[in-house]
Amino acid sequence: MRNRLSFYIPRQSLIHDLNPLTKLALVFTFIIVAFSSSWYWLPTILFFFGLVPLSFIGKVGKAFLRTTFRLLLPLFIFLFVMQSLFYPGGVTPLLSLWIFSVKLEGVQFAYLTGTRILVMVSSFLVLLLTTHPSTLMSDxxxxxxxxxxxxxxxxxxxxxxxxxxxxxxxxxxxxxxxxxxxxxxxxxxxxxxxxxxxxxxxxxxxxxxxxxxxxARAFNAPCKKTSLIEISDTGFETALRWFFLLLMLAAIGSRIWLS
Amino acid sequence: MAILTINNLTYQYPSSPQPALKDISLTLESGEFLAVIGANGAGKSSLCYTAAGFIPHFFRGELNGQVLIDGVDSSQSNLNELVLHAGLVFQNPFNQISGSKFTVYEEIAFGLENLGIAREEMKARIDEALALTNIADLGKRSPYALSGGQQQRVALASILVMQPKLLVLDEPTSQLDPIGTQEVFQVIRAMTKRGMTILMAEHKIEQVAEFADRVIALDAGEILLEGTPGEVLTSPLLPERGVGISRYTQVARRAQAMGLWSKQTHLPATLAQAVRGFGGADAAQEVNDAA
Structure with missing residues (x-):
């Protein structure tokens, strides 16, 4: 029996050393940009040129790819089968068999949805693989x-x-x-x-x-709690988080006003 | 100086038709070790909960009488205040692990974090508690990957680190194997040597006989007997009320019936007393030295 349900892999890396809140901000930036962008290939690019390199900088690349694959493969198969066959806006048949026909629009929709979910799940994985749950929570x-x-x-x-x-x-x-x-x-x-x-x-x-x-261990004591773990946070990271916040707002704004 | 004073305490659980504790009065002086014995349901745990403030603040119900914990009137105070004065360790080692910490070291820090203690002081106190409970080598382990005896010592360390004046132990070894029991009692022995004030409910009479300065026997929520271990633990009243007696007392009582133990010699509660009573003064000294 495994002792705990945690993805965390202890390593010495740049990503491990980041403040948990910075990583959390990064995760939400990835997700919001992937979901709000109207550019078809953006989620794919975010995954291959953003999240995969990040996981390797964090020295957890192998576990990252393996876990992503295992978590999402069943979902992707289901998504592609359902959407390519039953997508309501499908008009361009790619191939047909008896009463079923695979439509191009359905495949495209499944791919976009699939890559967006991929970015969402895998960006959280980068956070969870490189951050100890108790570090995240105490921060x-x-x-x-x-x-x-x-x-x-x-x-x-x-x-x-x-x-x-x-x-x-x-x-x-x-x-x-x-x-x-x-x-x-x-x-x-x-x-x-x-x-x-x-x-x-x-x-x-x-x-x-x-x-x-x-x-018995003063859990409800009214005073301000302290933390045993020292969590590093720098001015640079604060600036980085503001930058992520602006990116998120820009992504949402462009979705509302530009499309 | 009295660390715990209980005056005419009567307490009834909300869902119970009769009181769990009836007209209890006792005083525990600083540095004293008071053991509470009694059959199941006699009120041992209720007395422990009262001494630690969980009655009436965690378990509601009707409390009459006065309880002073380290000078603080328990019904006038609240649990957050009272846990600074009295620490409680109970039977199940597993359920005393907070569940929110991933290593033993962090687990022991839990109480200090809640109290807002600064990091440097926290570390000093944790190291001391780890050494005191003899688990310094377990600091990096998961609190769930430990034996019962180790877990119970983690629970003890987690309470001791908060530096309460009174330590309340509610059958701390009843769910442990013999080795775990021994490990926990070693820690308790170390605590008594440091002059800790301890109230302990316990079934294992041999251990009570060895550690306690004073013993109270409870029966149906009332104090049946009170006195030194030698007086209380050898009383013929105990087996009548379903309380276990020390195996040494048992042997001596049989020997007495067979004429092998003189009627004038007081019945023994510990191994050393038994050996001395059977005529081995030198052997008794050896037993004492070994302990």
Whole structure:
């Protein structure tokens, strides 16, 4: 069982050293530019000439390409099949088979949508591969994100694998008492039902204890929280973030007024 | 100076028909180790929660009487204030891990971050807590990839780092294996040597006999017995009320029935007392030295 659900790969790199907020601003700039631009090839260019080089500068290129591929391949196949066959504005048939025909407009639409999603997902991947979740959260908390919200996000990352482990234990316990969990799909789905009660009620008890534990450590103390991790931030990066903000506004503006 | 004073405390959980604690009065002096024993449901945990301020601030319900934690009246204060005076460690080591930190070192920092302590002081305090709980080598590990005994020591360190005056331990070893239990008690021994004031609920009577300055036995929410470990732990009342007794007491009691333990000798609660009682003064000294 993996211990946590985090993409982070620890390396020494320029991208790793950037302030998390700068990276977050970069991510949103990529996404907004990719989605607001009317130029067909822009998302493709952003991916191959922006995000791929960034991932290699961050020394996580291989993991970046592999994860992107795995995450998006099923979606792309689905997108292309559905849009090329059923895109409502399709008039130019490329090839036909019985009542189905693949339309050029559908393929084009699928490609544009696909590359936009590619930019969105892969830019977040660059952030997550190069930023430790606790660094990201403590930087955002320092800038005013409510502590409770940051806690929910980081604890979810850790608690999901624990819940999986617990579910497996309950299933094993019930199998050892004769519950049939093998067989066809319906049988297996049915076998999940007796899992729900113990898992949910057990988790509620855990939640109360965890609440006591974090209260005992002054979680709700009214003072301003500090952070153990020192997160670098430079004047240059502040300037960079302003620049990204302007880019985002320009991209949105050009979409509204120029098209 | 009294660190904990409880006067005529009666407390009832909101969903319960009868009180969990009835007319409890006790005082805990600075540096004292008070152990609380009793059967399941006797009120040990409730007493611990009260001593740490979680009753009445986390568990609502009806509280009568007065609780002074390090001089602060608990019903007049709030939990954020009270956790600075009393730290609570409870049974389940796993649920005491905050869940929001990825290494042991950061985990221990959690409480200090919440209190807004400056980074330099934080590091000094964490290093001290790590050394005290003997987990300095675990600093970079994930708090979830540890054994129960290690996790419980992380939980202890996370509380000690906040430097409370009173340490409340609610059966800290009940979910641990023998090795984990031993590891945790080593830390508790180190804490007593430093003069920490400790209130501990515990089932393991042999450990209570060894550590406690004073013992309270609870029965159905009331104080059944109070006194030194030697007085309370060998009382014939305990087995009647479903409280375990030390295996040394058990052996001596059987020996007494068979005429092998003199009626004049007080029943033993610890190994050393038992060995001495059976006539091995030198061996008793050896046992003491070993401990």
């Amino acid at each position: 955002l908390t320092r800038r005013g994100l409510p502590g409770a919200l940051a806690y929910i996000i980081t604890s979810t990352l850790q608690i999901i694998p624990q819940m999986q482990g617990k579910a497996n234990t309950i299933i094993d316990a019930q199998r050892s008492r004769g519950l049939d969990t093998e067989g066809n799909l319906f049988k297996r789905a049915g076998a999940l039902l007796p899992l729900v009660g113990p898992l949910v009620f057990g988790s509620l008890v855990d939640v109360e204890e965890r609440a006591i534990a974090i209260e």
